[in-house]
Amino acid sequence: MEYFTQQLINGLTLGAIYGMIAIGYTMVYGIIGMINFAHGEIFMIGAFISIIAFLLLGTLGVTWVPLALLIVLLVAMVLTPIYGWALERVAYRPLRGSPRLAALITAIGMSIFLQNYVQLLQGARVKPLQPVISGGFEFMRTENFSVVLSYLQILIIVLTVILMAVFTLLINRTSMGRAQRACEQDLGMASLVGVNVDRTISFTFVVGATLASFAGLVFLLNYGVIDFYIGFLAGIKAFTAAVLGGIGSLPGAMLGGILIGLIEAFWSAYFTVEYKDVAAYSILVLVLIFRPTGLLGKPDIEKV
Amino acid sequence: MAGETSADHTPIDAQELFKEAGATALVVFALCFSLVGFKTEDVPGGLDIITRFDDVLVATALAFIGRAALVLLRQGYPLPVLATALPVTILLIVLHFSDAVFSTDTAAVLKRFLPFGAPVIDWLVTILAAVFAIRAAIARQRAGSTMTTEEREKAMDRIGARVQRAARILGPLILGFAIILPFLPMADRRILDIAILVVTYIMLGWGLNIVVGLAGLLDLGYVAFYAVGAYSYALLAQHYDLGFWVCLPFAGLMAATAGIILGFPVLRLRGDYLAIVTLGFGEMIRIILLNWYEFTKGPDGLSGIPRPTFFGLPFTRSPPEGVETFHSFFNLAYSPTDRIIFLYYVILVMALATNLFTLRIRKLPVGRAWEALREDEIACRSLGINPRNTKLTAFSIGAMFGGFGGSFFATRQGFISPESFTFIESAVILAIVVLGGMGSQIGVVFAAILLIGLPEIFRELHQYRMLAFGAAMVLIMVWRPQGLLAHREPTLHLPERPPDAPRVAGAAK
Numbered sequence: 001m002e003y004f005t006q007q008l009i010n011g012l013t014l015g016a017i018y019g020m021i022a023i024g025y026t027m028v029y030g031i032i033g034m035i036n037f038a039h040g041e042i043f044m045i046g047a048f049i050s051i052i053a054f055l056l057l058g059t060l061g062v063t064w065v066p067l068a069l070l071i072v073l074l075v076a077m078v079l080t081p082i083y084g085w086a087l088e089r090v091a092y093r094p095l096r097g098s099p100r101l102a103a104l105i106t107a108i109g110m111s112i113f114l115q116n117y118v119q120l121l122q123g124a125r126v127k128p129l130q131p132v133i134s135g136g137f138e139f140m141r142t143e144n145f146s147v148v149l150s151y152l153q154i155l156i157i158v159l160t161v162i163l164m165a166v167f168t169l170l171i172n173r174t175s176m177g178r179a180q181r182a183c184e185q186d187l188g189m190a191s192l193v194g195v196n197v198d199r200t201i202s203f204t205f206v207v208g209a210t211l212a213s214f215a216g217l218v219f220l221l222n223y224g225v226i227d228f229y230i231g232f233l234a235g236i237k238a239f240t241a242a243v244l245g246g247i248g249s250l251p252g253a254m255l256g257g258i259l260i261g262l263i264e265a266f267w268s269a270y271f272t273v274e275y276k277d278v279a280a281y282s283i284l285v286l287v288l289i290f291r292p293t294g295l296l297g298k299p300d301i302e303k304v
Numbered sequence: 305m306a307g308e309t310s311a312d313h314t315p316i317d318a319q320e321l322f323k324e325a326g327a328t329a330l331v332v333f334a335l336c337f338s339l340v341g342f343k344t345e346d347v348p349g350g351l352d353i354i355t356r357f358d359d360v361l362v363a364t365a366l367a368f369i370g371r372a373a374l375v376l377l378r379q380g381y382p383l384p385v386l387a388t389a390l391p392v393t394i395l396l397i398v399l400h401f402s403d404a405v406f407s408t409d410t411a412a413v414l415k416r417f418l419p420f421g422a423p424v425i426d427w428l429v430t431i432l433a434a435v436f437a438i439r440a441a442i443a444r445q446r447a448g449s450t451m452t453t454e455e456r457e458k459a460m461d462r463i464g465a466r467v468q469r470a471a472r473i474l475g476p477l478i479l480g481f482a483i484i485l486p487f488l489p490m491a492d493r494r495i496l497d498i499a500i501l502v503v504t505y506i507m508l509g510w511g512l513n514i515v516v517g518l519a520g521l522l523d524l525g526y527v528a529f530y531a532v533g534a535y536s537y538a539l540l541a542q543h544y545d546l547g548f549w550v551c552l553p554f555a556g557l558m559a560a561t562a563g564i565i566l567g568f569p570v571l572r573l574r575g576d577y578l579a580i581v582t583l584g585f586g587e588m589i590r591i592i593l594l595n596w597y598e599f600t601k602g603p604d605g606l607s608g609i610p611r612p613t614f615f616g617l618p619f620t621r622s623p624p625e626g627v628e629t630f631h632s633f634f635n636l637a638y639s640p641t642d643r644i645i646f647l648y649y650v651i652l653v654m655a656l657a658t659n660l661f662t663l664r665i666r667k668l669p670v671g672r673a674w675e676a677l678r679e680d681e682i683a684c685r686s687l688g689i690n691p692r693n694t695k696l697t698a699f700s701i702g703a704m705f706g707g708f709g710g711s712f713f714a715t716r717q718g719f720i721s722p723e724s725f726t727f728i729e730s731a732v733i734l735a736i737v738v739l740g741g742m743g744s745q746i747g748v749v750f751a752a753i754l755l756i757g758l759p760e761i762f763r764e765l766h767q768y769r770m771l772a773f774g775a776a777m778v779l780i781m782v783w784r785p786q787g788l789l790a791h792r793e794p795t796l797h798l799p800e801r802p803p804d805a806p807r808v809a810g811a812a813k
Contacts, residue, residue: 035576045339052342055353079338086335091778098785101522104579105738108731109777116771121339125346232727236587239580274595281584288577289569 002140006147007269008262013153013222015261016160020215021238022245022253023167024084024208030184030248031204034100037107038087040235041114042209046080046216047226048118051129054220065132073159076213083114084209085202093198111232119228126227129220156218163214164254167207171250176203184248233277237264240284246297255295317379325372332367336360362419366429373436382443389437396430424768457784464741464789471746478749482652486645496644498760500651500716504709505756507655509736509748511705514662516734517743518671519698520678521571522579525586526733528566529559529703531593531725533710538606538720539599548612548715552708559707563700571695586730593722605721609714611643612650619643651712658705659745665701674698728770732756735777741787750789 021043028036053072062068091110095103136150171177179200182190191197219234220226241260245252260280267279287294341360345352373385399418402411418426467474485491485499508530515523536555540546570581593600600606611619617630619642630646631638665671673694677684681691714720736755740747755776759769780788 035580048344049338051351052338052344052353055344055351056342059353075338079334082331082334086331091782094782095785100576101516101738101742102781102785104522104576105735106778106781109735109774109781111774112728112731112770113774113778116768116774118339120767120771122344123346127344127351130350236580236583240584243577243580272595275591278588278591281588284584285570285581288573288581292573292577 002142002145002147003269005140007265009147009149009153011262011265012258013156013218013261014265015258016156017215017218017222017234017257018238018241018260019254019257020160020163020211020218021234022241022257023250024212025239025242026245026247026250026253027180027184027204027208029242031180031187031201032092032096034092034103035107035239036087036092036205036208037104037235038091038110038114039208039212040231040233040238041111041118042080042084042087042231043212043216043219043234043238044226044228044231045083045114045118046076046209046213047220047230048122048127048216048228049079049213050076050217050220051127051226054129054132069132069155073214073217076217077210080213080216081206081209084205084212087114087209088202088205093201111235115228115231122228124228126225128225131224132221152221156222159214159218163211167211168250170207176200180204180207237277237280240280240287242294243284244287244294246294248298249294249296252294252296321372321375321379324375325368328371329364329368333360333364336363359420366419370432370436373440377439377443380443382440385436386440386444389433389440393430393433393437396426396433400426400430460784460788464744467746467789468744475746479656486648493641493644496641496648498757500644500648501760502752502757503648503651503655504712504716505733505736505752506749507651507658507712508706508709508733509740509752510655510658510662510745511702511709512733512737513743513745513748514665514674514705515698515702516737518662518666518678519674519695519702521695521699522576522734523582523699523702524579524727524730524734525566525582525584525589526702526706527725527727527729528582528586528589529562529706530710530713530729531589531722532559532562532703533707534714534720534725535593535600535606535710536707537711537714538609541610542606542608547610548711552711555711556704556707559710560700560704562707563703564696567696567699567703568692571692571699583727583730586725586727590722590725593725600722603721603723605719605723606714607719609718609720611718612647612715614646619646647716651716654708654712658708661705662745670694670697732773735773738787739777739780741789744787744789747787747789 021039024039024042025036028034028039050072053075054068057068057071062071087110091106092103095106133150133152133155136148136153138146138148140147171180179190179195180203182193182195183197183200183204187197190200215234216226219230237260238257241256242253243256244259245254245256260283263283264276264280268276271279337360340363341355341357343354343356345354369388373389376382376385396418399414402414406414419429420426482499482503486496491499508526512523512526515521515526533555536558537548537551540551540554541548566582566585570578570585573581594602596602613619614630617628617633619630629638630636630642636642666675673684673689674697676687677689677691677694684694685691713724717724732755736748736751739755740749740751755773759773
């Protein structure tokens with residue numbers, strides 16, 4: 001039971017990361033119907049900008065942890081979306097309306113480009129960061145095992161909930177969010193009634209990248225090491241989460257992310273760590289075969 | 305460096321110019337500021353930060369100038385662009401070669417004026433400046449703007465059509481060149497190795513073209529079948545002591561079986577989903593190869609894979625007692641290049657067989673069904689084509705060629721490990737197919753030479769290789785989404801009616 005609770009906590013933390021990235025996939029897929037393969041790299045860039053900001057603050061002498069965290073969060077969430085915006089502007093906008101395959105190839109190309117861009121600029125070595133927040137609550141103590149809920153995990157979960165609330169408000173209550181939902185339903189119709197489609201799509205990429213940069217910061221805090229390759233695997237799993245939750249559905253993306261996180265944590269705990277990625281892929285395959293619309297997705301009707 | 309592109313007395317829309325160029329410069333600055341401006345450095349006991357703001361500023365300035373030049377070209381003022389870009393190009397080239405012209409000290413001082421100090425990127429800037437100069441010159445010649453997008457599309461389509469028509473002549477020419485290549489004076493060991501690599505990718509591209517180009521199934525996990533082929537051969541050879549030629553059909557069969565097993569559940573998925581699931585399968589196979597240590601030796605890989613023989617004659621210098629070798633059989637002096645040349649011909653024949661197979665099967669009912677299915681699945685269903693079985697044939701035949709390619713890879717390297725079968729390989733092969741123009745056999749050849757051959761020749765740019773690769777994928781797709789040589793001729797024509805033929809009864813009343 002103790003072990004189970006511990007894995008539940010770990011899985012939820014992991015799931016928050018996947019869910020945050022998955023929202024970016026699902027929003028982009030919902031609005032322009034393409035898999036933004038480079039979204040995982042945006043997450044990776046977010047993690048790199050975060051580590052640079054932490055190191056800079058360290059040299060500047062900002063050591064009060066809450067302030068440092070706040071500054072890093074703001075820096076990452078402001079600077080990373082520029083990459084998301086530029087990605088759409090440079091690589092995807094010229095291809096709007098061309099075959100889907102072309103857009104996917106461009107996305108893969110962009111993913112390779114960004115990975116190597118970061119590798120060239122920041123070096124291929126693994127980048128470690130000293131733990132920023134340590135300690136935690138211990139409970140359910142038995143003689144040889146106790147469940148640890150670290151302060152970091154609490155912070156991650158609280159921040160995720162706050163961010164999700166802000167994000168939900170943004171989509172449901174603001175005019176930009178309304179335009180976003182309109183474009184998701186029908187791009188052509190939305191433009192006919194005066195929605196600026198280009199700007200709305202850019203907005204989608206910016207929002208997705210903001211959430212991904214938060215996931216990058218959380219990843220950095222949680223694992224303490226990053227390299228230029230983390231975006232690939234996290235991206236695939238987040239995509240799996242988006243499909244599992246039902247692509248196009250925002251709550252579905254978060255739900256899918258948490259499920260994938262839990263499955264991965266429990267699989268590693270009770271079966272084998274080596275095959276945890278296989279577990280994630282198998283779920284993707286199974287979901288697509290038996291329930292292609294995902295858990296919360298709307299069925300996709302094909303008209304002739 | 306570059307001069308001002310200021311708006312003098314002519315009525316250039318200066319406001320637009322500064323607005324656009326300023327916005328571009330701002331974006332580039334914001335992009336570069338974080339990742340270019342600061343670098344994390346490994347120091348004992350953690351990380352340190354070094355700054356590179358000079359590079360950020362140079363990049364921003366270059367972005368401003370470049371965008372300004374674009375705006376000027378668009379507004380129809382090529383002259384100031386030409387007047388700036390040409391001297392800048394010449395100046396940069398002189399700076400690059402300052403070693404040869406001036407003394408070492410002066411050259412060192414002069415080189416400091418190069419924008420970045422990293423040779424490759426400086427050359428890139430030079431090339432960009434030259435491109436601007438050329439574009440401005442063309443625009444000036446044509447007394448106006450450059451080509452519109454549609455004009456360019458049409459022109460590229462014409463080129464594609466022309467190349468396809470020329471392929472009838474060009475194909476045999478390229479083939480002839482490929483056959484005599486090992487005997488040309490320039491063909492040293494390095495060139496041959498590159499040629500083998502390029503032909504391997506051409507073969508894989510042709511194999512994947514069956515799946516992606518003909519059947520329209522987007523497969524991002526092609527490397528899985530490549531891996532299955534390679535491991536099948538390596539394991540058969542190690543456990544049952546079989547040679548390359550015996551194992552080759554088995555490897556292909558294994559890969560085709562893997563294709564059927566993987567394809568059966570997933571082939572009813574559409575486009576993008578299929579892509580991601582196949583990607584997942586590719587990664588799964590790699591992870592299994594990595595972790596199933598007792599069977600595949602995991603990350604250590606399999607070594608000592610036997611080399612192919614020429615009708616039973618091995619290519620070794622000192623064979624074991626009683627075994628005749630290639631050079632002793634033909635009374636030749638032993639040369640290590642013989643083996644390389646032999647490998648080259650093996651893969652060439654395999655690639656040609658793939659090509660021939662594809663060309664022939666396109667004419668068979670199943671090939672026609674693939675192409676029809678690619679165009680419209682619902683129409684095919686209503687005409688009684690079983691989509692799943694038809695797709696499965698394409699998927700497994702493509703997988704089979706992947707398996708052949710894989711066993712060739714294993715025998716060439718003599719060592720395989722899961723490292724060689726990453727997602728990047730799949731992406732490279734897919735990029736070859738798509739960049740060449742899907743379904744175009746000659747396009748695959750050009751794309752493979754472009755994407756595999758060129759980076760191998762410019763090995764010095766090693767660290768920029770994948771960067772350029774990704775950038776090329778994006779640029780080519782943005783420039784021409786259908787692929788470089790995409791031009792689709794209808795495979796069937798209605799026969800032309802002779803002018804004096806009787807018209808259809810009833811119409812000619």
